[in-house]
Amino acid sequence: MSQQQDDAMNILASDISVKDVTCDHDHRASCSNCRLGSLCLPIAVSTEDIEQIDNIVLRSRPIDKGHHLFNQGDNFKSIFAVRSGTIKTYSLSPSGKEQINGFYMPGEIFGMDGISDFSHASSAVALERSAVCEIPYDSLGILSNELPSLQRHFMQLMSREIANDQRLISWLGKNSADERIAALILSLSARNVRRKFSATEFRLPMSRTDIANYLGLTIETVSRILSKFSKQGVIELQNKELKISDMEKIREIAGIK
Amino acid sequence: MSQQQDDAMNILASDISVKDVTCDHDHRASCSNCRLGSLCLPIAVSTEDIEQIDNIVLRSRPIDKGHHLFNQGDNFKSIFAVRSGTIKTYSLSPSGKEQINGFYMPGEIFGMDGISDFSHASSAVALERSAVCEIPYDSLGILSNELPSLQRHFMQLMSREIANDQRLISWLGKNSADERIAALILSLSARNVRRKFSATEFRLPMSRTDIANYLGLTIETVSRILSKFSKQGVIELQNKELKISDMEKIREIAGIK
DNA sequence: TGGTCGACTTGACGCATATCAAACCGACCG
DNA sequence: CGGTCGGTTTGATATGCGTCAAGTCGACCA
Numbered sequence: 001m002s003q004q005q006d007d008a009m010n011i012l013a014s015d016i017s018v019k020d021v022t023c024d025h026d027h028r029a030s031c032s033n034c035r036l037g038s039l040c041l042p043i044a045v046s047t048e049d050i051e052q053i054d055n056i057v058l059r060s061r062p063i064d065k066g067h068h069l070f071n072q073g074d075n076f077k078s079i080f081a082v083r084s085g086t087i088k089t090y091s092l093s094p095s096g097k098e099q100i101n102g103f104y105m106p107g108e109i110f111g112m113d114g115i116s117d118f119s120h121a122s123s124a125v126a127l128e129r130s131a132v133c134e135i136p137y138d139s140l141g142i143l144s145n146e147l148p149s150l151q152r153h154f155m156q157l158m159s160r161e162i163a164n165d166q167r168l169i170s171w172l173g174k175n176s177a178d179e180r181i182a183a184l185i186l187s188l189s190a191r192n193v194r195r196k197f198s199a200t201e202f203r204l205p206m207s208r209t210d211i212a213n214y215l216g217l218t219i220e221t222v223s224r225i226l227s228k229f230s231k232q233g234v235i236e237l238q239n240k241e242l243k244i245s246d247m248e249k250i251r252e253i254a255g256i257k
Numbered sequence: 258m259s260q261q262q263d264d265a266m267n268i269l270a271s272d273i274s275v276k277d278v279t280c281d282h283d284h285r286a287s288c289s290n291c292r293l294g295s296l297c298l299p300i301a302v303s304t305e306d307i308e309q310i311d312n313i314v315l316r317s318r319p320i321d322k323g324h325h326l327f328n329q330g331d332n333f334k335s336i337f338a339v340r341s342g343t344i345k346t347y348s349l350s351p352s353g354k355e356q357i358n359g360f361y362m363p364g365e366i367f368g369m370d371g372i373s374d375f376s377h378a379s380s381a382v383a384l385e386r387s388a389v390c391e392i393p394y395d396s397l398g399i400l401s402n403e404l405p406s407l408q409r410h411f412m413q414l415m416s417r418e419i420a421n422d423q424r425l426i427s428w429l430g431k432n433s434a435d436e437r438i439a440a441l442i443l444s445l446s447a448r449n450v451r452r453k454f455s456a457t458e459f460r461l462p463m464s465r466t467d468i469a470n471y472l473g474l475t476i477e478t479v480s481r482i483l484s485k486f487s488k489q490g491v492i493e494l495q496n497k498e499l500k501i502s503d504m505e506k507i508r509e510i511a512g513i514k
Numbered sequence: 515t516g517g518t519c520g521a522c523t524t525g526a527c528g529c530a531t532a533t534c535a536a537a538c539c540g541a542c543c544g
Numbered sequence: 545c546g547g548t549c550g551g552t553t554t555g556a557t558a559t560g561c562g563t564c565a566a567g568t569c570g571a572c573c574a
Binding site for chain 2: 531
Binding site: 207208209219220222223224226227239 | 521522523524
């Protein structure tokens, strides 16, 4: 593996936070100087407005791998933005089966499924050491009244979540295991690009089990298909370090997504 | 089939609109006297507020079966509420395959996937003669500033859409064809109940092809399973007229949803 | 150094669902 | 009345993925 790749991986895995968060309550980072700003905040929001937002956002100390931000059924108080690391959300069916609803990476917002009935419909857990910003929903509502652009932005965020979910529904419904996995790889790649990292080399932050669960497959199938892709030369994979060797081919497998 | 059932079917199929909409521009029906009011409007909204909402809502003449309300890629202007009939939304993959995203019945809201980038991510078509209320998004934004409860309600609606989609993701990912079909039947039944109609006898407003597409199955599998359910005596089915004979059994098949 | 454990890989086999093909049925039309 | 057509049902066969089982690899620890 190249040094350049190592660098990209390290940046991806640890991102902004690692040095910032060594103190218990890190209030130094703010929305205005956050490197993710334009991803998570409305572009339309002016500098003064950002300061107001800053005032309501709570910044947590780092969340260790495996620790929960909230659990299914908890009272809904806040939505969250990922600052570093990866968060997965999942729900348990009445019979106790886990279903992963999404993976959230830096700059992405989650927890919006709790708004409708003031109780979280899913649980959120850190897949690696992560940091998040917590945005209390009450404060957000009040602030939205003063900042129409903020309100619009949140509608847009929720709308995007809806569109994303519906795209996932399409994949799951009628695509083969090959297509699903290729599509996931492309999704991770695109989100990496959005954060100005490599489109072709990154670390899979989740386990094979999580990938399988998310895509509605078994872990064996995921493993087999990743091996097949490797043998075909479209990817290179060592543990969780992924390199896309043939982007065109991946797109083709995914159905030109 | 009983007379009572016939009545229920007719009401379900035609609902409020048929007599109202024979004139070209029907402005008589209003949110305040709409029988669906409490389903689609915020319960918290007061009577005076409803009048304000009334002012921004456009009521369309009936949409004939097969006609579109909007197409994928169209500029986003409004969201819609179903007054009568059934609307399906679907998107086309780059390769041209259709994927149905949802079926919307009276009192339900759709079109919210267009907010994020001002362009509809899906198309909406009437499965039968239907009527809808169109709510211009601009007016809604302005009005929301004056009516905080309206804004909250819309956040809730979108949140519910997210939660619904995520539930669908769970079904599609890891459930058998039997479970999917049983779950769809239960969903239709529950939505009927919500509108104060029969839980056990109603008309399937969509074709077998649509059911198959929505659930990620083939039409043959859908047909076979519906036949099997009939033979087992858990449902009775003649064309699109459905009667649930053994609700417990359906729940059991669906996995106690 | 060797041992254990969890995450992952690989192989053999079976089943659920897709695919292919044909027949049925009601609606509409000449 | 017969003919055609779209939507649906039913049957025979193929296959993709799940299931079960065994094996590999790396991390951690005594």
